[in-house]
Amino acid sequence: GEDVEQSLFLSVREGDSSVINCTYTDSSSTYLYWYKQEPGAGLQLLTYIFSNMDMKQDQRLTVLLNKKDKHLSLRIADTQTGDSAIYFCAESEWNNFNKFYFGSGTKLNVKP
Amino acid sequence: EPEVTQTPSHQVTQMGQEVILRCVPISNHLYFYWYRQILGQKVEFLVSFYNNEISEKSEIFDDQFSVERPDGSNFTLKIRSTKLEDSAMYFCATRPGLAGVGEQFFGPGTRLTVL
DSSP: OOOOEOSSSEETTTTTOOEEEEEEESSEEEEEEEEOOOOTTTEEEEEEEEEEEEEEEEEEEEEEEETTTTTEEEEESSSGGGGGGEEEEEEEEHHHHHEEOOOOEEEEEOOO | OOOOOOEOOOEEEEEOOOEEEEEEOOTOOOOOEEEOTTTTEEEEEEEETTEEEEEEHHHHHOOOEEEOOOTTSSEEEOSSSSSGGEEEEEEEEEEOOOOSOOOEEEEEOOEEEEO
């Protein structure tokens, strides 16, 4: 089955940019997602990108996709302490939303 | 804003016992999912459910597990004869329909501890 890998921890200072990385194995057309989990809450969809795109920007969030290397990144500009959370990368096939594959999550710690 | 709720938030059980984890989906959502996350590991897909039947299940979802939507509101995951390795956080997720990107709405999870 598909595999999604992420590093476990990232620590940045408030105001800096954060870059969270993810690699995946599925080579077919796919949707790739970034979810955020705050303490005591469920995973919340932040943004997504389809595999025919290279980049997607949404306010402070920029998603970059390198399809050749199967590498996805989430850049958070001007990181705030409220951005401290666990960020999950996930993928699904473009025509099958019955099954999703998640990474283990990257815990982002933003220091004031 | 409507949200997915799960009960209990924490369940402690003895090995060999049966547990039922409950989820209340967002109303008018049609697709339901269970995931689990063993501490420090990936969020693993268990099962998806639509129109009162299982759409897809993973290798983890063996005969020990079952799902149902008994009353049209609660969506339950039953784990029979629990094992130590079933200790994990279990997440329920729901999705409105087929159209559009497969955004799922997650509940806060139930932490299951098997002793």
